[in-house]
Every structure is written in C-alpha cells, then in structure tokens.
Amino acid sequence: MNKRVAVIGAGWAGLAAAVTLAERGAEVAVYEAARHVGGRARRVEIRGKALDNGQHILVGAYHETLRLMRQVGVDPEQMLLRLPLQLVMADGFRLRGYGLSPPLDGLLALATARGLRLAQRWRAILFALRLQRSGFRLPQDEPLAALLERHGQDGALRQALWGPLCVAALNTRVEEASAQVFLHVLRDTLHGGRGASDLLLPRASLGALFPEPAVRYVAERNGAVHEGKAIRRIERSGDRYVLDGEVYDAVIVATGAQHAADLLPEGCETVRAQIEALDFQPIYTCYLQYEAHVRLPFPMLGFRYGLLQWVFDRGTLDGHQGLIAAVISARGPHEALSNEELANAASATLQEVLGHPGAPQWHRVIAEKRATFACRPGLERPDNETPLPGLYLAGDYTRSDYPGTIEAAVRSGIRAAALCLA
Ligand SMILES: Cc1cc2nc3c(=O)[nH]c(=O)nc-3n(C[C@H](O)[C@H](O)[C@H](O)COP(=O)(O)OP(=O)(O)OC[C@H]3O[C@@H](n4cnc5c(N)ncnc54)[C@H](O)[C@@H]3O)c2cc1C
Numbered sequence: 001m002n003k004r005v006a007v008i009g010a011g012w013a014g015l016a017a018a019v020t021l022a023e024r025g026a027e028v029a030v031y032e033a034a035r036h037v038g039g040r041a042r043r044v045e046i047r048g049k050a051l052d053n054g055q056h057i058l059v060g061a062y063h064e065t066l067r068l069m070r071q072v073g074v075d076p077e078q079m080l081l082r083l084p085l086q087l088v089m090a091d092g093f094r095l096r097g098y099g100l101s102p103p104l105d106g107l108l109a110l111a112t113a114r115g116l117r118l119a120q121r122w123r124a125i126l127f128a129l130r131l132q133r134s135g136f137r138l139p140q141d142e143p144l145a146a147l148l149e150r151h152g153q154d155g156a157l158r159q160a161l162w163g164p165l166c167v168a169a170l171n172t173r174v175e176e177a178s179a180q181v182f183l184h185v186l187r188d189t190l191h192g193g194r195g196a197s198d199l200l201l202p203r204a205s206l207g208a209l210f211p212e213p214a215v216r217y218v219a220e221r222n223g224a225v226h227e228g229k230a231i232r233r234i235e236r237s238g239d240r241y242v243l244d245g246e247v248y249d250a251v252i253v254a255t256g257a258q259h260a261a262d263l264l265p266e267g268c269e270t271v272r273a274q275i276e277a278l279d280f281q282p283i284y285t286c287y288l289q290y291e292a293h294v295r296l297p298f299p300m301l302g303f304r305y306g307l308l309q310w311v312f313d314r315g316t317l318d319g320h321q322g323l324i325a326a327v328i329s330a331r332g333p334h335e336a337l338s339n340e341e342l343a344n345a346a347s348a349t350l351q352e353v354l355g356h357p358g359a360p361q362w363h364r365v366i367a368e369k370r371a372t373f374a375c376r377p378g379l380e381r382p383d384n385e386t387p388l389p390g391l392y393l394a395g396d397y398t399r400s401d402y403p404g405t406i407e408a409a410v411r412s413g414i415r416a417a418a419l420c421l422a
Helices: 012-023 063-071 104-111 118-133 144-150 156-170 179-190 211-219 257-263 269-276 314-318 339-353 406-421
Strands: 004-008 027-032 043-046 049-052 080-083 086-088 094-096 199-202 224-227 235-237 240-243 246-248 250-253 280-289 300-302 310-313 323-329 362-373 391-393
Touching: 004 012, 004 240, 004 246, 012 027, 012 063, 012 211, 012 406, 027 211, 049 323, 063 211, 063 406, 086 156, 086 300, 094 104, 104 118, 118 156, 118 179, 144 156, 144 179, 156 179, 199 314, 211 224, 240 250, 250 406, 257 269, 280 339, 310 314, 314 323, 323 339, 339 362, 391 406
Parallel strands: 004 027, 004 250, 027 224, 250 391
Antiparallel strands: 043 049, 080 199, 086 094, 235 240, 240 246, 280 323, 280 362, 300 310, 310 323
C-alpha cells in the first residue's frame, strides 16, 4: 500500500518534499496555514499587480531548485533572467564574469574589477587562490570579518565586494556571519562549474516559479494541498500520526523554524531546544512606483553606503514599468524607522541614481521580520530526522552547508522526503 504522508507547510521546502513524495507514488496531503502557498518566497498582490513578498536572487548553483522547477513543468531559462556573474554598484564599482570556466572566470573578474586599486585586486586574487587551495575549508568557523581582516580584505574590498555578497547570501552582516558557510557559497558558485555563478533573477512572480506549479503537480498525482488550514497539534497513535482527524504513516514538519518548535510533540525536546536557540534577521522591501519610463541602469544595482543595499528594476525584469524594489537586509538602524520614513529614505537615495525622477506615485513597504535565521559561526542546526520514527523536519534552517535560502529549503525538503520513503 502507498505511504500516506502529511506535509505541514507549503513553502519551498514543504512543496519540494511533496513533489518528491508524489513522484515516488506516496499519497501526500499538504497543509498550509496561509491562503497562498510559497511561504517566505511567495506571490503577493499589490494594487492589482502580481509582485513578491521580497526580491529573490537565485544562482546557477541552485541545482536542486532548478531541477524541481523543470520537474513541475517550469522552464528556468524562460522564467529567470540569467546574467553572468555581475556585481554593479551605483557608485561605479563593477565586477563581472566572462562566462569562462572556473576558477578562471572568478579570478579574471577580480583582476578586472572596476573601482578597486591594482593592489586591492591583487590581494583579492591571492585570497581567492588561498581559499581554493584550502578546499574552502576553515580549521574552525569564525566571523567572516575576522577572516577578511587576516587576509587584508579591508577598505573597498570589504565594503564593495565581500560585505554586500555576504549580506546577499547569508542575510547576516560580516561582523557576525559564519565564514565557513560563506565559503561554501563561494565554493559552489565561483568553483561550481560553468554557469554556477550566474545570477538568475525572476522574470515572473515567485509563485509562478515553483510553488503554484508544484501544487498542480501534487494534485495530478493523487495528492492534495489544503490552503488556509493551520495544523495546531501532531498527535501520536501507535507508530502513526493523527493530524486534523486524519491518520498518516509519516509527517514532515515544513513550517518555519519558530512554528516547528511549537508543533513538535513530546519526545523532541532536544530538537526543540536547537530550534529555539536560532535567532532571526529581517529583510525589508520597499516598492516605489515611478512613471513608466523610469529605469535603472542595470536590473539589479547595489549600494555600498547608506540605508539601501540593492534595488531591482521590475520593469526590466517582469514588465512592471517604472516599479523599483529597494531592499534592506539584515539587522540595522533602519529597523527603528516607520514604513513612511523607510520609503522616504529609499526615494531620496533613488533620486540621484534615477536622474531625479520626482516623487514616486505610490510606495509599499513589506517587512519580513524573520526572513531567515542569523547565519552565525558554528551554529548547531537541527537534522531532518527527529527522535520520533516517521516524523521529519524540512526547512531552510535544518542542517546544511547553505545559509537560509531557497536552495537550502528545497534540498531539505527533498532529503526529508527521501527519509520518509526509505
Ligand atoms: C524578503 C526575503 C528575501 C529573500 N531573498 C532570498 C534570496 O534572494 N535568495 C534565496 O535563495 N533566498 C532568499 N530568501 C530566503 C528564502 O525565501 C527562504 O529561505 C525560503 O523561502 C524558506 O522556505 P521554507 O519552506 O523553509 O520556509 P517557509 O517559506 O517559511 O515555509 C513555511 C510554511 O509553513 C506555513 N506554516 C507555518 N505554520 C503552519 C502550521 N501550523 N500549519 C500549516 N502551515 C504552517 C507557513 O505559512 C509557510 O508557508 C529571502 C527571504 C525573504 C523573506
């Protein structure tokens, strides 16, 4: 008989698990508390436009995410704008890849970076070569800032290159970010094979990239996705589980970490303690609607000073002409500002970049207070397996090489499904 499996949470981890289970013939029921699937990477409607709760950057190294997108019928090459490694700052700093094989491409990008002095470029190349020689492994994890300092990666190297990359990848500032996890990201992007360091920017709302087609995929394979259905309790019945009056052979808890801790039944105290030790970092997104002709000089532009870190041109990306999305990641003084103050600050920064386009017609701030876990050195992340047979965890926060990202969530979902089926 086919296994009956319940998945709690229809974020990217839960849906990756559900797709994997449905593909392998399990009978899957997914429960999602919200009225829409996608979790922290979801479609939101603003003024009749299909937008996102936050701007998401994928990279060529997201192999499992790209594979599952294809599996549910989405063509990544059509739905994602692929740009060879590019880091473009509003103040003129620019690093770009040439589409060569690694490690040559990364080294050449550093050698030709605009906005760095010759000595700085040379120091960055030496650092990259040292990392490569070490296999991107540190004897002991430490804050990235300490590693950078030891290797002379200060000044513009830290402000324009490593700092922004670290916040973009780990959503944690260099002072407190795990150097080891950052090196895993560098290993898989700069040394992960041709195309691994390409930026993949969504050309449609996030829901269309995977969550919504995944729901259809599961439904077509004898599964069900119940939206607007929060699970409050997981009860045990012998070696099976009861959720909402239904009996299941196995359960995958694919909620965000904070909700998982509340749901875990007796017998999971050590896992709960690990989850409760996690701390979270915010991401704020401010949408600013200008007149339709207003455009950024590049689809994704960075700032090394001030409040904003990245701005995205939604007109270029998915046809929302004149719409700019400004992003502020990780902890910082901006958390004390009201939405109105944030929008005014974003608009003031954009004035110069956009050639004084006037005030935006409207703005909307979306604050994701627990966007990802804080990716600190030596963090003990919980495993997919819990002490209870048939009960598994999935989510971007479970044990992984990766920070809290879509790829970490997807890999975690696939692993939890494999454990269920083993
Ligand atoms: C603004 C923002 C920007 C980001 N940018 C990037 C980026 O550029 N690149 C990148 O790779 N990653 C990015 N991330 C991180 C990425 O979105 C997350 O790592 C990923 O979406 C986490 O997926 P998940 O499935 O693990 O968890 P979640 O998305 O949190 O999914 C959990 C789901 O469980 C549901 N749930 C909770 N409790 C219950 C319950 N009791 N019953 C039923 N359902 C429940 C929730 O509603 C939710 O849908 C960003 C995140 C944010 C917020």
